[in-house]
Amino acid sequence: MPSLRELEGGNRVLYSSSFSKTVAPGLRVGYLIVPPALAAELEPLVASTYITPALLAQATVHEFFRRGLFERNLERVCGLLRERRDAMLEALERELAGRARWNRPEGGYFLWLDLAEGVDASELLGPASEAGVTFVPGADFGGPPNSLRLAFSFVSPAEIDEGVTRLARLVSSVPVAVELG
Secondary structure (H helix, E strand, O other), X not given: OOOHHHHHOOOOOOEEEEOOOOOOOOOOOEEEEOOXXXXXXXXXXXXXXXXXXXXXXXXXXXXXXXXXXXXXXXXXXXXXHHHHHHXXXXXXXXXXXXXXXXXXXXXXXXXXXXXXXXXXXXXXXXXXXXXXXXXXXXXXXXXXXXXEEEEOOOOOHHHHXXXXXXXXXXXXXXXXXXXXX
16 A cells, blocks of 8 residues: 555655654654655754754664664564553453444554444543543544543553453443443
8 A cells, every 4th residue: 555655746745653662652752744745844944943842762763773673672562562462352352242332443542432322431431430431432532432442552562451341340230231242
């Protein structure tokens, strides 16, 4: 599949990203990939916006790449995320099959879950917090009220398993008798 830049011709597409997820969590170093024609225009804006860049963090990222550590680290991060995603999928299948629907993400840090119609995920926030379960209602992202986003990136498979078990108990306590097909 061609990139947006290739589709557009490369003259107006900018890529913006950071190293916080691929090198180290919380690392506040980002980057822009811009067409050469726009680089000169953006340089003064960037200089005035970031008067004191994080030089130590930038040097750390530079050294990380210079030593050839990025690819190996990326493979490790992807492996950990895959393991955690799979743990969440297995727990959801065991605990919520027939009572919820979810996607199987091919990448990323989150999974989208749809509960039965009539369930308002935001009403589960308080009880979930008391049970030690954290999620973000899907409505916060423009989704329907019965949806929620679950993170799997920074918790262990055992914590995921326990969290999904607790979430399933909460879902079971909601008085909705609709089964999802």
